[in-house]
Structures are given as structure tokens and as C-alpha cells.
Amino acid sequence: AIPVGAQPAMDETRRGEIAFHDATHSFQHWLSCGTCHPNDGRVDGMNWDLPNDGLGNPKNNKSLLGADMTEPMTWLGIREDYLESTAAGFRFLSVVPSAEDVKATAAFIRSIKAEKSPHLLANGQLSPRAVRGKAIFEDAKVACALCHMGEWFTSQKRYNVGTHGALDHEGEDAFDTPSLNELWRTAPYLHDGRAATIKEVITTSNPHDKHGHTSKLSPEQIEDLAEYLLSL
Numbered sequence: 001a002i003p004v005g006a007q008p009a010m011d012e013t014r015r016g017e018i019a020f021h022d023a024t025h026s027f028q029h030w031l032s033c034g035t036c037h038p039n040d041g042r043v044d045g046m047n048w049d050l051p052n053d054g055l056g057n058p059k060n061n062k063s064l065l066g067a068d069m070t071e072p073m074t075w076l077g078i079r080e081d082y083l084e085s086t087a088a089g090f091r092f093l094s095v096v097p098s099a100e101d102v103k104a105t106a107a108f109i110r111s112i113k114a115e116k117s118p119h120l121l122a123n124g125q126l127s128p129r130a131v132r133g134k135a136i137f138e139d140a141k142v143a144c145a146l147c148h149m150g151e152w153f154t155s156q157k158r159y160n161v162g163t164h165g166a167l168d169h170e171g172e173d174a175f176d177t178p179s180l181n182e183l184w185r186t187a188p189y190l191h192d193g194r195a196a197t198i199k200e201v202i203t204t205s206n207p208h209d210k211h212g213h214t215s216k217l218s219p220e221q222i223e224d225l226a227e228y229l230l231s232l
Contacts, residue, residue: 016108019101027094033105037064041112043186047193050092053078057169060193062178063186068110070152070179075191077158077176082109117184119231126231133228136221144212144225153180153232162210165192184230198226 008014019025020041021034036044041064049058052074059075073079079088086106090097097105121127126134137144147155158174168191175191189195195205199222202214209215217225 012104012107013111014108015100016104016106016111019105020108025090025093025095025097025101031093033089033093036061039185041065041067041109042182045188045193052076052088052092053172054169057167057172059191060188063182064109065112065114065182066152066179067112068106070154070156072156072176075175076172082106114181115185117182117231119184119227127227129224130228130231132221133224133226133231136217136225137228142213142217142225147177148180154178160210161206162208163190163192163194163205165194167192180229180232183232198229199223202226 008017019033020037021032023029023032023035026032034041036046036048038044043061043063045061047058047060049055053059053076062075067073067082067085071079071081073082073085079085083102083106086109087097087102090102090105116124119127119130136142137148140146147157147159149155154177156177158176160173161175163175164173183189183198187196187198189198189201190205195201202212202217202225203222206212206214214222214225
């Protein structure tokens with residue numbers, strides 16, 4: 001036996017954490033929830049073609065931070081809540097989960113806490129550039145906060161922001177408004193991961209201003225807005 005220090009209490013959240021990282025819950029035991037959602041439920045930066053919304057239309061991985069507060073789930077909002085989505089996640093690993101596993105895994109997902117952005121100052125405050133970016137974000141003329149609102153920066157609704165791509169199915173035009181918390185660690189961005197950086201989201205990936213009125217912003221304002229978003 002090798003001593004590894006004090007272990008967390010074996011409560012429901014701990015059981016869920018174990019189930020989340022347990023590859024025996026998948027066909028041939030080769031992956032777990034944590035394979036695609038590493039670092040306690042975040043993202044692997046890849047697109048996956050899952051049966052949730054049909055095949056042939058891969059979608060960018062989404063962080064599970066705040067999943068219980070930002071329903072519905074998936075880019076197309078086809079899962080009503082995170083409990084339904086958790087059960088579906090197990091099924092797509094080719095297993096039928098027990099009710100206990102779903103409940104415990106959901107408890108673990110609820111326990112995920114946001115970490116402070118490295119873009120914040122040492123005292124946890126916004127930098128001067130980010131303060132200017134916050135004012136731009138909240139400016140009604142730019143309209144970012146029209147959809148990205150509240151504590152989780154989402155209206156929990158779907159909108160057509162002009163990002164329909166070649167691999168999206170016909171009629172897949174409106175996508176879920178994702179939370180902006182921890183944007184600094186969830187690149188690439190948009191439903192198909194086409195934007196490698198936040199600046200691409202608000203410039204080259206927003207040519208018609210359907211994803212915020214950003215085309216008239218100066219390069220300096222773009223930098224300010226990006227710094228604020230990466231500070232969330």
C-alpha cells in the first residue's frame with residue numbers, strides 16, 4: 001500500500017467524481033466523461049460528432065461549469081436539463097447508467113467551481129484595459145449583454161448569430177447562448193470551434209454584426225473587450 005494522503009469523504013459528490021472519471025462505464029472501457037471534459041469538467045478543445053443531434057454535424061465541446069444553472073444543454077438545446085444530459089452522456093458511452101450513478105455524477109457537476117482568470121490583477125480586480133472592455137460589453141449599442149446577461153452571462157436562449165457552417169444540418173441556424181465564465185480556458189470558440197481566439201469571435205467570425213455590433217469598434221476597443229471577456 002502506498003500512502004497518498006487524506007482522502008475526500010465518500011459522499012455523493014465524491015462518488016460522482018469517481019463515476020465521472022471511470023472508464024468502465026464505457027464500451028470496451030477506453031474513455032470516461034473526464035476524457036472529453038478534463039480538468040474537472042472543462043473542455044478538451046475538440047469537436048465531437050455525437051448522436052445527440054444526429055450524425056455528420058460535429059460540435060465544439062462545452063465546459064460543464066454551471067451546467068445546472070445554464071439549461072438547456074447542448075449547442076442546439078435539445079436536452080431540457082443537465083440531469084437528462086448526464087444520463088444521455090452515459091448512454092452515448094454505450095452503457096445504461098444506474099439512477100444512482102446519474103444522481104451522483106450530477107452532484108459532482110454541481111460542485112464544479114469557477115477558478116479566477118489569470119488575466120485578473122493580483123488582487124483579483126479587473127485591469128484598466130478590462131475595465132474599459134466591461135464598459136464596451138455593457139454598452140447597449142454594442143449589445144453583447146443583450147444575450148450574455150446575469151451571473152452566468154447567458155439568456156439561456158438560442159439565437160441565429162450567423163455562424164451556420166458547412167457541416168451543420170439544414171435548419172441548424174440558432175445556437176445556445178453559452179456562459180462566458182472561464183472563457184480564458186475554453187478555446188476554441190463558437191459551436192464549431194472556428195474561432196481560435198476571443199478576438200476572432202468578435203471580428204472575423206462576426207462579419208455581419210449578428211453576434212454583437214462589433215464591426216465599428218477600433219482595434220484598441222477590440223483589445224479592451226477581449227481582455228474583459230478573458231477576465232471572466
